[in-house]
Amino acid sequence: MSSSTVSLRQGAPRPAGRRGPRFGAFEPWFYLAPAFIVLIGLLGYPIFQLVNISLYDYRQAQVSGAAPLEFTGLGNYQQLLSDPQFWAVLGNTVLFAGFCVVITILVGGWLAVLATRLRPWVRTLLFVVSMGAWATPAVTGSAVWLFLFDPTLGLVNKTLVALGLHAFDGYSWTYDKWSAFGLVASEVVWCSFPFVMVTVYAGIQAIPTEVIEAARLDGASMGQIARTIMLPMLRPIMMIVIIQSIIWDFKIFSQIYIMTSGGGVAGQNLVINVYSYQQAFAASLYGLGSALGVIMTVILMAVTLVYLRLIKKDGEAL
Amino acid sequence: MKISRLAAAVLASAALGLTACAPPTAGGGSASTKDETGGTLRVWLFSEVNQDPKSAVVNDAIKDFEAAHSGAKVDVQYIPTDSRAERFKAAFNDPSSAPDVAEFGNTDLANYVAAGGLADVSDVVKGWDEGKDLDPKILKTTEIDGKNYGVPWFVGVRALYYRTDLLQAAGLKAPTTLQEVETTARALRAKNPGTLGIAVGGKSQFSAMPYLWAYGGGIADQQNGKFASQLSSEKSKAGITAYTNLLNDDICPPQTCAEFGGNATVQQFIAGKADMAIGGDFNYKAVAAAPAVKGKFAVIPVPGTTAGSIAPAFAGGNNLGVFKSSTHRTLADDFVKLLAGKKYQQKMFQAMGNLPTFADVQKQVAGDNAYLKPFVDTIAAGTDFVPVTEQWATIDAQGIFTGMYQKVASGKSTVDQAAADATTAMDKVFGSGK
Incomplete structure (x- = not known):
């Protein structure tokens, strides 16, 4: 970092430099320009078009110019918000994503703590195995999971039957709403815990050993150390991990689409992304789909902003 | 706060933009007025798992066609059925990349017509000596508001x-x-x-x-x-x-x-x-x-x-149709009549097992292939279709x-x-x- 950035952050007047004072006001913008241009191109414009399209009756006929474009204002939103299925799907999504986030954080966090106490070769093995899960594309992972849980030929049912649980002979894991969600959730947790584990592990490693040692000398128990020293110091990292997981799990598409073949029996396993694909894009109702996209963006931005505010209040920067 | 000021700026510019511009639409949807008698006729057919026999029949048809239409060439592209929706939508949005003739599933027809992509071929069917032998129930699957937008190429029941x-x-x-x-x-x-x-x-x-x-x-x-x-x-x-x-x-x-x-x-x-x-x-x-x-x-x-x-x-099956944007309308009609005609439907049956859409050709192939009888009987008893x-x-x-x-x-x-x-x-x- 150059000294000028530091002085800007501190709000101090710029020391007299090579350039005149008039340039000073533009200087931060000058440095930010490349990032802004990329952001506007890749984020700003698409979001603008998304909002724009959501206000029109915009179907394939309109895209290819066969029918006149009709401005419907908030019509698409009205249609969505008055549809009970939309609310049911939103409820499913929140529950499902919430469940996945909690389990992912618990499993990932627990394994991270475990990793700090393992012998190096065991830890390496754990990491290599987890990286395998992490590196598996969602589509492949879902397909493999489905093979494992196949009603008649899957390893899981065969094992359960061999153990004497004959109720699992031909048992379909995707038929019941909650068992189908559970099955998908297990795949989601499986492929997303490594990120949590690695990040939290790095965070624990970054805590200076002196601090812990000092606490131990003062007579703190292991539980106290974890609660009052390690957790607060891990907070920024936990925040990132939680926000990431919420965004990630809220947007789940491939796993549900593949494992419940497009939303389960009579659409019982629809989550918002699959719903928007099915209702809007596969059906060529782009206006409606964009409205759904806008609603999702707003929800996710609200979640992120709340967390950012929480962190800011505590005086910690990310 | 920085974020809210930025948000306000984004919202303001978005509001400004909204009043200024509508989402993009293509200038398509209107029929081409050109009708060239030479040049390249572009054709899209579906690719098959078992592609060779289909290609062989189509290549024969192209030879026949080019011999009868001097100066015309046929360029066939085999497109995968999985990505057909994207392909066709893109072709409707950009007529310059669209084919003249295409094969498509009969359940997709209404959607393509609504998108303004397919030409009315009622006159082709009416003015065609073989047209009267097409199974009327199957021909009906290509009809919207009394107009036909495709010629049934084969049927599946x-x-x-x-x-x-x-x-x-x-x-x-x-x-x-x-x-x-x-x-x-x-x-x-x-x-x-x-x-x-x-x-x-x-x-x-x-x-x-x-x-x-x-x-x-x-x-x-x-x-x-x-x-x-x-x-x-x-x-x-x-x-x-x-x-x-x-x-x-x-x-x-x-x-x-x-x-x-x-x-x-x-x-x-x-x-x-x-x-x-x-x-x-x-x-x-x-x-x-x-x-x-x-x-x-x-x-x-x-x-x-x-x-x-x-x-x-x-009555499932595929049609052959003409794109509205085609600049070779007469050639395109002729090619459809050739490939969807009795001679090539029969060849397609021999090559691919596709059931013909002409009542007389159906009877003929069922006579030679006993296993087809229940299917041909089913068609003869009358078929039905999803809302067009x-x-x-x-x-x-x-x-x-x-x-x-x-x-x-x-x-x-x-x-x-x-x-x-x-x-x-x-x-x-x-x-x-x-």
Whole structure:
């Protein structure tokens, strides 16, 4: 970092430099320009078009110019918000994503703590195995999971039957709403815990050993150390991990689409992304789909902003 | 706060932008006025798993065509069926990359017409000496507001496959009514507990439709240019009940069958795990070659509600059509008439097993190939089709029709409730279109 950035952050007047004072006001913008241009191109414009399209009756006929474009204002939103299925799907999504986030954080966090106490070769093995899960594309992972849980030929049912649980002979894991969600959730947790584990592990490693040692000398128990020293110091990292997981799990598409073949029996396993694909894009109702996209963006931005505010209040920067 | 100021700026510019510009639309939708008699005619056909025989027939047709039209060349591209939606949409949006002639599924037709991509070929069919022999019910699947937008190239229908060995062992005869299909299936499963009495599926809509039609019901009716769902009529509900009766623990347990699509049901039969199944003429080769059922099965038309009658089958199949944006309209029409004509339909049947759409050609090939008889009889008894409107694509994508069967099969709804829900959902979609 150059000294000028530091002085800007501190709000101090710029020391007299090579350039005149008039340039000073533009200087931060000058440095930010490349990032802004990329952001506007890749984020700003698409979001603008998304909002724009959501206000029109915009179907394939309109895209290819066969029918006149009709401005419907908030019509698409009205249609969505008055549809009970939309609310049911939103409820499913929140529950499902919430469940996945909690389990992912618990499993990932627990394994991270475990990793700090393992012998190096065991830890390496754990990491290599987890990286395998992490590196598996969602589509492949879902397909493999489905093979494992196949009603008649899957390893899981065969094992359960061999153990004497004959109720699992031909048992379909995707038929019941909650068992189908559970099955998908297990795949989601499986492929997303490594990120949590690695990040939290790095965070624990970054805590200076002196601090812990000092606490131990003062007579703190292991539980106290974890609660009052390690957790607060891990907070920024936990925040990132939680926000990431919420965004990630809220947007789940491939796993549900593949494992419940497009939303389960009579659409019982629809989550918002699959719903928007099915209702809007596969059906060529782009206006409606964009409205759904806008609603999702707003929800996710609200979640992120709340967390950012929480962190800011505590005086910690990310 | 920085963020809110930025947000305000974004909102303000968005509001400004909204009043200034509408979402992008292509200038397409209007017919080309050019009609060149030379140059390259671009053709899109679907690629097949078994591509070589199709290419060979098409190449013969091109040779014939180029010999009869000097100065014209034909450039064929084989496109994968999986990505056809994207391909066609792109072609409608950008006429310069569009073909002149294309093969497409008959259930996609209404959607393509609504997008303004297909040319009216009614005059081609009327002015064509072979046109009068096209099966009228199948030609009807290409018709919107009295105009034809495609020429049927081949047709596919489903019939009832059953295991002759298992029926004989159980002392049963082949079912002659839909009622007997149910009782036979139940008896077969009781005798062979590891198998499905008849493989049907909550998602296999094309085996559910014959039930609906056989009981006199229907999917939707058109009145004054607008469609209205017919699923809640008493006759329709009788058909839905008869079909969902099969999705029961003593025939085809919903645990297993509620999620089956059409292919999955045929796969069960091929694997020897189903005693009966509703499969298409296009499945016959695969079934006949399957070790588990080879030589142990027979096919009859899906019976109707009275003995001797045949349930109306769904007339699936593909058409050949002309793009509205084509700058070689006369050449394109001529090529369609050649490739979809009797001579090449016959060749396509020999190469690919595709059932011809001309009544006389059908009879002829059925005479030479005994296995086709139940399918040709089914077509002759009269077929039916999904509502020919772009909104059917929406209803299909949203799973409204199959969702109804799944709700009943899984015990989430009664037939009355599921049919009422589907009617409401369908009518909402029908009402939203033009």
